Amino acid sequence: MSEPPQHGRLVGRLFRVLAALCLLGGAARAEPAAPLRVGLVLPDPGPTPAVTALTAAIATATGATFETLRLSPATSRAALTKGPRPVDALLILGGPGPLAGDELAALRELLGATRGLLVLGAVPESWPADPGFFREVVGAESAGSFANGAPMSVINLFAHPVFFGIGQFEAAGGFPSWSKLADDVEILMEGTVGEDTTPLAWVRRASSRRLCHLVPAAAAQFADPAYQRLAAQALLWVCRRAIPGAVPIVQRTFMPDSYPGSFAITFPEGPGVCLDPVRGGINFIWDGDFVDLRPRWLTKQGAPARVVGERFYEEKSWQPLRSGTPKGEAGLKFRGFAFRNGQPEFHYEIDGREVRETLRALPAGAGISREFHVGPGTRALWLTLDPQSASEVATRGLQRDGPHARFAAPEGGSFTIEIRRRSGGGTAP
Numbered sequence: 001m002s003e004p005p006q007h008g009r010l011v012g013r014l015f016r017v018l019a020a021l022c023l024l025g026g027a028a029r030a031e032p033a034a035p036l037r038v039g040l041v042l043p044d045p046g047p048t049p050a051v052t053a054l055t056a057a058i059a060t061a062t063g064a065t066f067e068t069l070r071l072s073p074a075t076s077r078a079a080l081t082k083g084p085r086p087v088d089a090l091l092i093l094g095g096p097g098p099l100a101g102d103e104l105a106a107l108r109e110l111l112g113a114t115r116g117l118l119v120l121g122a123v124p125e126s127w128p129a130d131p132g133f134f135r136e137v138v139g140a141e142s143a144g145s146f147a148n149g150a151p152m153s154v155i156n157l158f159a160h161p162v163f164f165g166i167g168q169f170e171a172a173g174g175f176p177s178w179s180k181l182a183d184d185v186e187i188l189m190e191g192t193v194g195e196d197t198t199p200l201a202w203v204r205r206a207s208s209r210r211l212c213h214l215v216p217a218a219a220a221q222f223a224d225p226a227y228q229r230l231a232a233q234a235l236l237w238v239c240r241r242a243i244p245g246a247v248p249i250v251q252r253t254f255m256p257d258s259y260p261g262s263f264a265i266t267f268p269e270g271p272g273v274c275l276d277p278v279r280g281g282i283n284f285i286w287d288g289d290f291v292d293l294r295p296r297w298l299t300k301q302g303a304p305a306r307v308v309g310e311r312f313y314e315e316k317s318w319q320p321l322r323s324g325t326p327k328g329e330a331g332l333k334f335r336g337f338a339f340r341n342g343q344p345e346f347h348y349e350i351d352g353r354e355v356r357e358t359l360r361a362l363p364a365g366a367g368i369s370r371e372f373h374v375g376p377g378t379r380a381l382w383l384t385l386d387p388q389s390a391s392e393v394a395t396r397g398l399q400r401d402g403p404h405a406r407f408a409a410p411e412g413g414s415f416t417i418e419i420r421r422r423s424g425g426g427t428a429p
Contacts, residue, residue, distance in 0.1 A: 036064035036239055039087040039110065041071065041096045043126055051093060054222035054231065061232035062241075064088075071096055071106045088239045089116030093217065095126025104128050111137065115209055116238030120231070121217025138213055139182035139204050146177035147193035154192040155200065160290050161268040162188065162203075162212065162233045164246040166226050171216040175200065178215075186290050186308055189215075203237070205288070205309070210238040240364075243268055247342050248361070254296050256304040258283050263337070264291040264305060265344055270365025271421075272307065275346065277334035280319040284311045285368060285391075285419060312390040312421040313367075320384040323351035326404045328382065353377035367391065367420035372407075374415070380408040383417075394418045 040047070040055065047055075047068060055066045067087065069075055087110075096107055107128065111117070117137070124142045127134045135141050151173035157163045175191065177198050189201035204211040212234040221227045233243050246268035255262040259278035266272045270289040275282050288309030295303035319330035335347040340358060348355040354375035359368055374381065383405045385393060397415030398405035407415050 033241065036062060036089065036235070036241070037087045038064045038066050038235065039069045039090045039114070040066045041069050041090055041092045043094050043097060048219065050219035050222040054228060055091075057228040058232045058235060061229065062236055064235065066091070069110075071099060071103050071110070075106065086113050088114070089118060089235060090114050091118045091120070091235070092122075093120050094123045096128075097126060099128045100130075104130060111209070115240070116235070117209060117211045118231070118235050118238050119211065119213045121215060122213055135180065135182070137211070139185045139202065139211065140178040140199070140213075141180045143177040143179040146175045146191070146198040147173070147196055149174040150193045152191040152193060156190045156192070158188050158190070158290075158293070159249045159251060159266070160186075160188045160203075161243045161246045162201075162230060162237050164233060164243055164268070166230055169226055169230070170224075171200070171221065172218065175215055184308055186292055187294070188290070190294075203290070210240065212238050240269075247339075248344055248359075250337065250339075250344050251291065251293065253291075253293055254302060254304045255283070255291075256307060258304075263346075264293075265359060266290055267361035267365065267368075269361060269363075270309075271312075271361065271368065272309065273359060273368060274307075275359075277346075279315075280321060280330070280332045281315050281317070282313070282370075283315060285313040286311045287365065287421065289365070310390075313388055313419050315386050317384045317386055320386075321348070321350060321355070322382050322384075323353065323377075324379045324382070326382040326384055350381065351377065351379055353379075353381070355381075362418070362420060367418065370417040370419070372415050372417075374407060374409075374412045376410060376412045378410055380406050382406055385417075388419075390422055392420050392422055394420075 042051065058064060059066065090110060099107055119138060122138050124134050152171060155169050155171060157166065157169055169189065175198060181199070182204065184204050184206070185202045187199045187202045190197050191200045200215045202213055214231065214234065236243050248268070249266045251264045252261060253264055254260050255264055255274045258274055258276045261278065262274055262276040262283065264272065264274060266289050268289060270287055272286045272288045272291060273282055274284050286307055286309040288307065292306035295306050319332050321332055322328040322330060331351050333349040335349055337344060337346045339345065344359050346357045348357070356373045358371040360371065361368055383398065385403055385405060387403065395405055395415065395417050397413065398407055
């Protein structure tokens with residue numbers, strides 16, 4: 001018996017209303033972040049045409065609005081209270097000036113309340129003379145002119161999200177040399193003259209603030225599209241905003257606490273992953289988006305890469321993925337890796353069975369998802385899950401049995417392991 005036309009219309013209308021409500025709810029969840037507010041701190045006499053052109057390009061790329069700040073207690077409080085929230089970041093060109101007294105107090109107030117700091121061409125003489133203040137903020141000390149102002153023969157860009165889409169970078173000579181870098185400084189760009197090198201860009205990450213310092217800051221560079229893109233993406237990075245289009249980076253190297261030939265996988269918003277195909281799994285995950293490979297290149301014996309950031313996940317078990325039983329034969333064979341839809345995918349063979357693992361970052365770098373796709377096979381796969389104190393591990397598609405988990409489908413299929421840092425969790429043991 002067919003349903004009455006009126007009833008059908010009511011049901012259809014109800015479904016349309018429910019669908020609309022679902023869409024509205026989804027739209028609310030996906031509401032974009034508010035436009036960035038950036039405080040522009042300049043030396044006198046104020047913005048030049050080159051600076052105005054640079055900030056206009058950054059604003060176009062990021063949607064940011066710029067507010068020129070003259071530091072005093074009154075302007076500091078205004079910057080912190082004007083509008084619905086404080087400024088998201090400060091952009092300092094050269095330096096805020098040799099401030100003292102109330103003006104220095106205003107600068108400290110701003111720095112204490114601002115989570116992002118982008119510095120272009122820092123000049124120590126243009127910063128407060130308060131002992132240690134410059135190094136405390138910027139993370140280094142100037143050591144005079146580099147190579148007597150000679151032009152750079154090579155400029156190296158190290159793999160970091162701020163360089164996404166930038167294939168090369170050019171800059172004239174006349175740069176300062178930097179020394180006594182803070183322990184948490186991560187060098188992203190380096191210039192070379194002969195056998196000597198000097199940092200040309202670095203970042204610092206802390207729970208309260210991110211800093212990026214771009215040493216090149218000549219007015220002519222402000223019109224360079226590559227420089228404009230770098231500055232815009234550096235601003236997004238210090239503000240903890242996603243860099244559009246940025247993709248994971250995979251580098252095979254010598255990682256700490258790992259066998260040679262391990263992989264450093266860094267995601268644009270974090271975290272970083274060390275995957276060791278010899279041990280047969282993820283050795284550790286840390287809360288960073290960069291790995292410094294320079295120790296491997298610069299030391300005679302080849303030191304492990306340098307990782308800055310807390311580890312929140314570690315594995316120790318040898319060959320944790322096995323066939324037949326949790327303590328079955330350790331027969332995992334690594335078959336290489338590829339990118340699939342922009343995500344790193346690692347290929348293994350276990351007891352003749354094909355296994356593919358895709359790594360994805362969880363939102364805001366909170367952890368990773370490990371998605372396994374398993375081919376057909378007669379014997380079950382067992383995975384050993386080491387206990388964790390700083391992260392939570394959840395599985396889908398596996399049968400848990402204490403510290404072990406089983407995938408039993410002979411026809412193959414998939415399972416997922418989600419590793420998420422605990423709120424307030426410390427370093428993994």
